[in-house]
Amino acid sequence: MALRLARRRSALETAPTASGSAALSLQRNTMRRNELKAPGPDPLRPEARLRWRDHFTLSENVLHVPGMHREHDGLRIAHLSDIHVGQATSAVRIRRAVAEVNAREPDVIFLTGDYVTHSPKPLPRVIELLAGFNRPVFAVLGNHDHWVDAHYLRTGFERLGYTVLQNEHRVVQVRGAPLTVLGIDDGRTHRDDVEATFRGAPESGTRLVLTHTPPTVEKLPENGNLVQFSGHTHGGQFVVRGLTEAIFRRAGQPYIQGHYHVRGNQLYVNMGLGFGFGGPYLRRGTYPEVAFFTLRHAEAASAH
Template sequence: MRWFIFILFYLVLSWYAFQSVRTLTRINWIHYSYIVLSLVILGSFIYQFAFLSEQSRLMTPARSYAFGFLLTFIVSSLCVIPFLFGEDLYRLGAGVYNKFFGQGQSFTVLSRRKFISTIALGIAAIPFTSLLYGMYKGKYNFRVLRYTLHFDDLPDAFDGYRITQISDIHSGSFDNKSKIEYAVDLVNEQESDVILFTGDMVNNEAREMLPWKDTFSKLTARDGKFSVLGNHDYGDYISWSSPEEKTKNLDQLKDLQKEMGFDLLLNENRYLEKDGERIALIGVENWGAGGFKKAGDLGKAASGIQKDDFKILMSHDPSHWENQVIQDDYHYHLTLSGHTHGMQFGIEIPGLIKWSPVKWRYKYWAGIYEELGQYINVNRGFGYLAYPGRVGIWPEITVIELKKKELA
């Protein structure tokens, strides 16, 4: 029934949007091309998500592209509809007026005007080209974002300490090995003291990481690389033949991370030491508000950590920081999160605008925030999920330098 409603919605939307094309040109091959394209996009989506649903649970690149092209077509069509609908109301009103107030005129609906369809298609071309660009180029348009944070209680030995954070790899979505190798090399070029990965290594299954295991094994930092789990790493979003199979999948992912050289922190902590001084690194399992998995245990993760230690917390979902971390008795100097992806869509012009629809869901959704003398960085994500692209919110490699605040 859901498929029937969706197909009906898509066909009606496509037919209505097609009226602008038909108004603008009478060339038949353009009309036929539009119709064939809309049907091919619909057929591809149905094939990938209906007919292959039992054969594969993975969000493969083919499925991502099927969804991406469908999304592009629907969003572009929706941009056309308000113009056509507004014109249709005018045409209907004019026809009624002529019928009852015209001098003997019959009810006649005016023809569509070309300039309205031209404007509608011109507006629709903006999301159409943007979303296609996001799939072609944007998803691998890696950016290195650098921040310097000052703390008055940072141990002297860690003045100038550099952290590289990556998050949300979503390896099951990748389709270009050379681009990923370039990004891994870019991480290593930062020559940071430590690499911290804040969750969502896969979309659902551990096997998604197998083709990329050797590539991510090349990540290196002087003090090692550490990781935590994200909500997608638990395999909660697909069906399993048994609870044992699901548990085995998670164990395989944990083993894979170890084989790649990551120290996976499962509600645990480590000390990073330098010149006789140390800072605490705490990693919690996923904790998310709004129906997301709450496996994180901050108290357990910080067990053995002293209250006056300088603390860095790795927690995948920034809602954890908002709901638990900020008000905790322990002062967590810096929290590193990801999860939001910046919705993979938005507008960012440094110093002028920073906007994405995801801001309506997450208060802290991208970049550095400060509350009660504590910082969080929400990484925009290394990979992508579902829509195989990024528009305006580019894949991110974060480099954070810790600095000792000079006393006045």
């Protein structure tokens, strides 16, 4: 199949940091919109150019993390959030995102909630569309998942071999060293329990936190060299400079999109794969995102 990939750059700025030092930096490339044209058969949408609603953006990020295992220098992560399967999100977009993640072969894949919106009808489609990842998957649930059917989603993902974490953690061997993945349940529905999540977990090494709502970062152990991956905000969904930030701050959501330093830890807020671009929920100034990360030991930042 002959494929031509055209990319349009968008001047999307990294969100400002809340605290931290220059050594704890994130290097983020400009966003790219992927446009797939298939002169031959396309298994996702045969013999047709993709519609606007099928597009998403890729972000490539480098995170310098102090205290992590040296064996994890160069570790690769893929992060998807807020997929909202149903009429709000193109199924082709979701399938293409899964294929793009598999093609890049990250070490681990993180999913941070809101796989549905309001209706239970798309529940079987969530499991169908998100099946097939070829690397270890760790997932947490979001507020919409709890409002619809959290039990169905957890058991469905577990049937796929994915690890779903609800105020619990797992320690897995990756690249010859232990990686601690801490999954905190949704804060929007007040199901988050940071103490239970960290109970018995290693207190050092490479420790990555998954949770749907970004403000949970303020509850993490201070100066823990932790990296939290979240979603929930859709990058602001409809961004009007100054106004959107003020509304989100008033709603208790000061972290809208991109990278932050908070109380000696790091936070990345994914703009979410779902909504907008042809669906009933408009996006402005924000794009459906699949984020990739390369972890670097903090000393590597000093060397450069």
